[in-house]
Amino acid sequence: MGGEYVCTLSPELVQRAKDEINEVPERRAADIEHIRDWLKHQPHINARMDDWTILRFLRGCKFSLERTKEKLDMFYTCKTLCPEWYKNRDPQDKKMRAILELGVVLPLQGYDPMGRKVLFCRWGIFDPKEVTMDELIKSTSMIMDVLMDEDEQTSLVGINMLGDCTGLTFSHAIAFTPAHAKKSMVMWQDGYPMRPKGLNYINTPAAFDTVFNIFRSFMKEKMKKRVHIHGSDMESLYKQVPREMLPVEYGGTNGTVEEIKNYWLQRLDARRDWLLEDEKYCVDESKRPGKPKTSAELFGIEGSFRKLDVD
Numbered sequence: 001m002g003g004e005y006v007c008t009l010s011p012e013l014v015q016r017a018k019d020e021i022n023e024v025p026e027r028r029a030a031d032i033e034h035i036r037d038w039l040k041h042q043p044h045i046n047a048r049m050d051d052w053t054i055l056r057f058l059r060g061c062k063f064s065l066e067r068t069k070e071k072l073d074m075f076y077t078c079k080t081l082c083p084e085w086y087k088n089r090d091p092q093d094k095k096m097r098a099i100l101e102l103g104v105v106l107p108l109q110g111y112d113p114m115g116r117k118v119l120f121c122r123w124g125i126f127d128p129k130e131v132t133m134d135e136l137i138k139s140t141s142m143i144m145d146v147l148m149d150e151d152e153q154t155s156l157v158g159i160n161m162l163g164d165c166t167g168l169t170f171s172h173a174i175a176f177t178p179a180h181a182k183k184s185m186v187m188w189q190d191g192y193p194m195r196p197k198g199l200n201y202i203n204t205p206a207a208f209d210t211v212f213n214i215f216r217s218f219m220k221e222k223m224k225k226r227v228h229i230h231g232s233d234m235e236s237l238y239k240q241v242p243r244e245m246l247p248v249e250y251g252g253t254n255g256t257v258e259e260i261k262n263y264w265l266q267r268l269d270a271r272r273d274w275l276l277e278d279e280k281y282c283v284d285e286s287k288r289p290g291k292p293k294t295s296a297e298l299f300g301i302e303g304s305f306r307k308l309d310v311d
Helices: 011-021 025-040 051-060 065-081 094-102 133-150 152-157 170-175 178-191 206-217 234-240 257-270 272-280 295-299
Strands: 105-107 117-122 159-164 196-202 227-231
Touching: 011 152, 025 051, 025 065, 051 065, 051 152, 065 178, 065 295, 094 133, 094 257, 105 133, 105 257, 117 152, 133 152, 133 178, 133 257, 133 272, 159 234, 170 206, 178 206, 178 295, 196 234, 227 234, 257 272
Parallel strands: 117 159, 159 196, 196 227
Antiparallel strands: 105 117
């Protein structure tokens, strides 16, 4: 979406935005302008200045102007301090294409009964010897960024995540280090204007607990309450994600995994220039007023947890 924001929400969703996140249509333009003006006065941030990008951050912060400023600064800072996830995001790069072709992370068509986008993930289908965790996270960030740019409802209602852990082994667990967990949780919780509303896991093998316990140690309390581990109980899952939302292979009627994957490959190809251009939006720590931020300060994991029990 370029320049000026045009609302695509239904009247019901406009009302929800008022009730749930303090969005007042009459004040929206002034709030966006306030944040844009603030960004122009930040010598260290090169940000996207269009209405839509700023509005997404306002929504992610329930229209608190101060929190929006903090989150925007954090978003561009994380992007800069994680070049392994945010540089060279080319969907046509040979290695990246092969990873995207696996379909590890796929937003499903439509929305669940609460209006949320369902993000379907298959954490055990890649080979950790062939694909590094950084490459996998980069491929996920590409899909998420395109989804959030293109899907207005998601910016308001948020995401319901469904992780199928079939095939997850201890090699996956070892590849996903505490440093990855800390970085991704800081990025998602403090940097993204995302509203993760549910985390559902199915087919969870022993290795899952190891990975998940690391993750959990960096989760905010409200996130911990949104976790549902269903094991192999599909009836329990359907209470959180209705059956018809799921791909055909999972007993649903929402397209095959292959069709959903091809849809997202097409979306990424269509947005290739945008993804490549996106890396220039970042921070220059040498220009930050006060003290520059460092990876150690933001993602340092010393002292966050003592010993990891793998037994």
